Amino acid sequence: MEILEDIFPPQIGVLTHIGSAHSSNFVDEEELTEEKIKLFKHSETIIFNGDNDLVYNKINEIYSCKNLISYGLKHRNDITITNDPNDKSEPLQIRYFNDEFQLPAQQRDEATLRNALCVVAVLKEFGFNFKQIVDKINTLKSVEMRLESVNGLRNNLIINDSFNLDLDSLKIAYQFIKEYNKPKKTLILTDIVEGKNAEQLYGEVVKITNQQDFSKIILIGDEIINYQNDFKAETYTFNNVNELIDSHILNQIESELILLKGARKFEIEKVKNHLELQKHDTVLEVNLNAILHNINVHKALLKPETKMMAMVKAYSYGLGGYEIAEFLQHHHIDYLGVAYADEGVDLRKNGITAPIMVMNPEQHSYNIIIDYNLEPEIYSFRVLELFTQQLAQKGIQEKYPIHIKLETGMHRLGFKEDELNILTEKLKHLNVKVASIFSHLSIADVPEGKDYTLEQIEIFKKNSDNLISGLHYQPIRHILNTSGIVHYSDYQFDMVRIGIGMVGISSSEKIKKQLQGAVSFKTVISQISTVNAGESIGYNRNYRTKNSTQIATIPVGYADGIPRLIGNEVGKVGIAKKLFPIVGNVCMDMMMINIGDAAAKEGDEVIIFNSNPSLEEFSNYCKTIPYEVLTSISRRVKRIYIKN
């Protein structure tokens, strides 16, 4: 902050919120706060969120001689709300030092209220009067942005952003779809229902749309279709979505990205439903922002120059194939790791260009490994020989990148110490380039494993040093998995390999608190029945009701990856934030839940896991680990990707 302060010392400092984004670099929040407010060293005025005690005390202590303006919901603040904000029948009564004024506002969650107070403070500082401030705030619209991407029929990718439609959200959506490299794109756009001058508004829409490279544009609504000829693409027009659906134009779209942008009243969700792959009430929802956040939490433990390989093996731990890899590639992941060549080929076919390491290069797959520019893990002389023979057979001239696996204690795959001299000799003469040397830790997740882990690292260091001194160049070295990153970051070498940490799982309580759950497995209640005391539920009559109760049936079963052993009150699911036991045997496609006298309705959401129960809790019901739970969820469960 001192460096920043030197570059641009602000005259007015505004401190809105201290978040957890950088907290891992500080011993505690106090140290973080002290660092942040160094930016205000030469400020005349400081406007700050006085609801945070630490901020309130620190600023008052360190900067008591400056012009201090605190805002917040606590009444000690200079700017606050004096009536009950939850009573929406009354306008907000705002106190600004000794003055009061009224602010009519509908959205009254705490964050919005604090933001509004902060805006009042800043505008007052710039000399606006209360009436001007109220008028301005009243013209603000709440921004709701939630883009969902789902797989469509005919290999289309549907980006649905129909939560609001105005010029700004359209610009954001155009930014967003740049992240996907589908070669062809179709836009489906409705009238923008806004009070503005239509000529001007649609002129602007045409301008920003023509800067994109849509191959088809489908316009819906009686306003926007007047501008059909201004769009530079193959354009179709419809008065409403039903006409579009009946037209069969949608059925001709194949292997494209389809962006849906519609004002609410057009019900563009109908188009989405029509285009979607399968309709299922049961979904595995993957939050890509959470994955990125979790990666960044781990990156914060590493040196900035340390590279990161993301392990996307086994269908990205069950979360999906290229969707995850594509997102990671967009965010500049250095390497991707897959288990089998097929998985790598799938990524390449979907436009992934990042380097990909294949950990189990089966001998029949060397051909496609080379064809698709994948990089094999070489763990034995047999594999080295067969692979280099294949290189020669295909007439590959340039040195091919490979990854040398060293055995250091896992006793799974890898070269052992006594093989290294011969290996070095062979590598010098073969047509390969060692892109990396690596090993894998077997017990980095528990404190009892410390001695063994340090021993593994020691062996790795020694043996890789040896190999490198014979090679006369510097391959990348890596040994840490997620738990390794968390507990042994001193041994990060040149790269680390993150896996389960991306999902939000950690073997460290401290890190776990900073991570976000990236996966939700959910479904809905199919039916609720009232059942008398003593009745049996499901196959084999293994469970009997103790009292008269309500039984909810939900459409997931062992064919979806729910282990049968969690029936009969071993496992629980979440409904309206409460947990209820699974009763009776789990069926192939269904299971029954005892919901007692809960006020749930048919069609209500049921959480198999996300936060309550969490993935770890669910794994405990199943007597296994999150890795197995995730990779067991069957392919018929639809994966949905969310970006906020």
Ligand SMILES: *Cc1c(COP(=O)(O)O)cnc(C)c1O
């Ligand atoms: C799966 C895997 C990882 C990632 O492990 P996590 O515990 O999920 O971080 C790292 N390295 C190798 C070789 C792996 O197979």
